[in-house]
Amino acid sequence: MAAPEDMAGGAGTAVGDAIVAVVSRVPETRETPVADPDARVRELARAAARRAAAISGGLALPPGPLGVLTLVPDLIAIWRIQAQLVADIAGARGRSGSLTREQMLWCLFRHTASHVLRDVVVRGGQRAIVHRLTVSALQSIATRLGMQISHQMVAKAASRWVPGLGAAAVAAYAWWDTERVARIADDLFSREIVLDPEPGASPAPQVEETDRGRRLRAASGRPVP
Numbered sequence: 001m002a003a004p005e006d007m008a009g010g011a012g013t014a015v016g017d018a019i020v021a022v023v024s025r026v027p028e029t030r031e032t033p034v035a036d037p038d039a040r041v042r043e044l045a046r047a048a049a050r051r052a053a054a055i056s057g058g059l060a061l062p063p064g065p066l067g068v069l070t071l072v073p074d075l076i077a078i079w080r081i082q083a084q085l086v087a088d089i090a091g092a093r094g095r096s097g098s099l100t101r102e103q104m105l106w107c108l109f110r111h112t113a114s115h116v117l118r119d120v121v122v123r124g125g126q127r128a129i130v131h132r133l134t135v136s137a138l139q140s141i142a143t144r145l146g147m148q149i150s151h152q153m154v155a156k157a158a159s160r161w162v163p164g165l166g167a168a169a170v171a172a173y174a175w176w177d178t179e180r181v182a183r184i185a186d187d188l189f190s191r192e193i194v195l196d197p198e199p200g201a202s203p204a205p206q207v208e209e210t211d212r213g214r215r216l217r218a219a220s221g222r223p224v225p
Helices: 004-024 037-059 065-069 071-092 101-109 135-161 165-189 211-219
Strands: 121-124 127-130 192-195
Touching (some): 004 101
Parallel strands (some): 127 192
């Protein structure tokens, strides 16, 4: 039987590859700027959290080995729900056309491993500077995230052996995790965002904001760039 460290290492590579795949396919937002973005963001977060909890809890229902086999599909399903949530929060906040894989990576995993992502987004006052990543840098960060998450997976696998109770715990965690993603995304898109240029490129402009989004942010009392 493989040692837990070997299991975590193999899972870490698969999880890292899954992270790259998820953040590299930034979904289109389904939202437009609204008069009360705070309320809309709360609605979006609750809806996504309910869906994540239902899916995660359902996948955890099979006990024993079958439940363990659902760990990675569970993660990917939840990340896709959360990725759409991030895109929709950006839309509700009046941002358009500049949601990058780096912003998605930050929003999805900042609460999981802040030390791994500390240089991806630098916040100061009402500004957030997003540093662009090369493909190799993205893969390196994803691998480190995958290793950390896989160790957590090995620790959580025991809950899959407890019928009913394990599924409830997994569902509760998916709800909490999705709410955290929503808070991080909302904090980011409430700021002035500046994209650091890619190597060799000219300085990147500030992220575009629609006229309507700017007016609504001013009406809601939020700082306008």
